[in-house]
Amino acid sequence: MPTTLFQHVQHRHGSGLAEVLQAVAAAAVQVEQALRTAGLADVLGTAGYENIQGEQQQKLDVIANEILSAAIGKLPTVAGLVSEEDDAPVVFAARPDAPYVVLFDPLDGSSNLDVNVNVGTIVSVQTRPAGTDAVTAALQAGSQQTAALYVNYGPSTLLVYTAGRGVHSFTLSSSEFVLAAEDLRMPASGPYYSLNEGNLAESDPAYTSAVAGLRDGSLTGDRHGSRYVGSFIADFHRTLLKGGIFLYPPTKKNPHGKLRLLYEASPLSFVAEQAGGAATDGQERILDLLPAEPHVRTPLVIGSRVEVSAVSDMLAGSPRE
Ligand code: AHM
Ligand code: MG
Numbered sequence: 001m002p003t004t005l006f007q008h009v010q011h012r013h014g015s016g017l018a019e020v021l022q023a024v025a026a027a028a029v030q031v032e033q034a035l036r037t038a039g040l041a042d043v044l045g046t047a048g049y050e051n052i053q054g055e056q057q058q059k060l061d062v063i064a065n066e067i068l069s070a071a072i073g074k075l076p077t078v079a080g081l082v083s084e085e086d087d088a089p090v091v092f093a094a095r096p097d098a099p100y101v102v103l104f105d106p107l108d109g110s111s112n113l114d115v116n117v118n119v120g121t122i123v124s125v126q127t128r129p130a131g132t133d134a135v136t137a138a139l140q141a142g143s144q145q146t147a148a149l150y151v152n153y154g155p156s157t158l159l160v161y162t163a164g165r166g167v168h169s170f171t172l173s174s175s176e177f178v179l180a181a182e183d184l185r186m187p188a189s190g191p192y193y194s195l196n197e198g199n200l201a202e203s204d205p206a207y208t209s210a211v212a213g214l215r216d217g218s219l220t221g222d223r224h225g226s227r228y229v230g231s232f233i234a235d236f237h238r239t240l241l242k243g244g245i246f247l248y249p250p251t252k253k254n255p256h257g258k259l260r261l262l263y264e265a266s267p268l269s270f271v272a273e274q275a276g277g278a279a280t281d282g283q284e285r286i287l288d289l290l291p292a293e294p295h296v297r298t299p300l301v302i303g304s305r306v307e308v309s310a311v312s313d314m315l316a317g318s319p320r321e
Contacts, residue, residue, distance in 0.1 A: 002178035005159060005170050009147075013163045016077055017125070017147060020100055024123050025159055025170075025177050027071035028151040031064045031107070031121060032172060035153050038113065052087040052295060060113055061085055064106035064121065072102045080134025082294045084108075084263055089294055091134045100146070101126045101137045103263045103294075109231030118154040120233025124267040125149075138294060142266030142287035150268065152233045160184070160237070162274040167240075186277035189220060189306035190243020192227040194235045202252040210314040214245065219310045232259065236268050236302070240275055245303035245311060249282070257281070257299035261291050265300045278308040282315040 005025050010018035038060060046058055065085040072081050073090070079098035080091040084105040092098065102125055109119040125147040128137035149161040157172035158180070167184040170177035193214040200208050213219030215226075224244060229235050232246075239246050248259050259265050269279035269286035279286040279302035289298060301311050 002173070004179075005161070005177040008168060008170075008179055009161070009163065012165055013147075016099065017163060020072075020075060020077060020102065020125055021147060021149060021161060023071045023075055024068070024102075024104075024121075024149060025151075027068045028121055028157075028159065028177075029172065029175050030067045030071075031151075032153055032157050034060060034063050034067070035113075035119070058107070058110040058113055061107050061110045068104055068106045068121070072104075075100075078102055079128050080138065082138050082262060084260060084295070089135050089138055096133065099127055101128055101134050103138055103267075105260070105263045108233055108264065109229075112229075112231045117229060118152060118231050118234040118237075120153065120231065121151040122233065122263055122267050123147075123149045124263055124270070135294075138262065139291050141290050142261070142269055145266065145270050145287075148267030148270040150233055150236075150271070152237050154234070158237070160240070160271060162271050164274065167271055167275045184240065184275050186240050186272060186275040187243030187304055188276070189222065189304045190239070190245075191222075191225055192238070192242065192244035193224045193247070193307070194226070194228050194239060194244065195247040195249070196228060196230065197226070199249065199251045203249040204315070206315050207247065207249045210311045211247075213310070213314070214307065219314070220306050224307075232264060232268070236272075239303045240271065240277070243304040243307075245301065245307035247302075247311070248300045250299045254297065256297040258297060259300050261286070261289060261296050261298045262294060265298050265302075269300075269302060272302050276305065277303055278305050279303075280308060280312050282312070 006022040082089045082103040104123040127146045147163040152158045159170040159177045169181040171180040214224040217223035281299045
């Protein structure tokens, strides 16, 4: 009998967390169904309004947000949630003492949907310290995360999670995620660098030097090829399995980087570290950053230990925004 996500999490981390991750997984199955028939159901394209971060919401962003928010909102163990698509955290006033808060990007990379490229759902689970409210609990450092999870909607739909004891991968088989691989390890170094090279001209020159060094082999001793999908989950998942490095530097347009700390950078940094990789904002470990507000952004350098360490050394002397 294949092992389900619920069984795996329950066995290793107990029923409380298993119920939360299972609710997310069940919501992801619904999102996957919406994505699979998107071209037929008139749900591609923009919804006609922007989220609080000034980005065009796609119709499927809105649909995925509703599906995840409803599933998580039903859990008696969840005190509040933070979604990329909501202006403010949602606090469940009826259960201020519930143990968990859940932070998520319902559909990351959604601007790629019209061209049928992989998209993802990214989730972070924090435990509420006794005596704190849900918003304070949501604003803890990433090092305090109880669990991190992402779903990669692609040729196969995969769910990858960590709750601090390794990284495990599940494949969607009809309506259930079943265990595909336990204890994934990110190679110590790998063949690819991944970033939007169009942004380099308006980034810190130290990033240009680091990328040149990755390309010509002078940074780590190995030459790196280029891979960039422009959908974070697709670029991260490749980096997890094959090794290498993903970078989203600060730019003129996004002086603090583009990716959001709490529900993009932080959960994937937890996964990366649990798989033997590393993640930094160029100066500090991502998991040590303390968010000032729910939608805060961060520069991100994430991937194999060798590449992240070499790029960090190169960035160490560069000025901070
Ligand atoms: P989104 O959360 O609005 O979808 O934006 C995040 C996405 C990531 O998936 C991806 O890594 C990045 O934006 C790509 O940005 P760019 O198009 O600037 O390269
Ligand atoms: Mg996103």
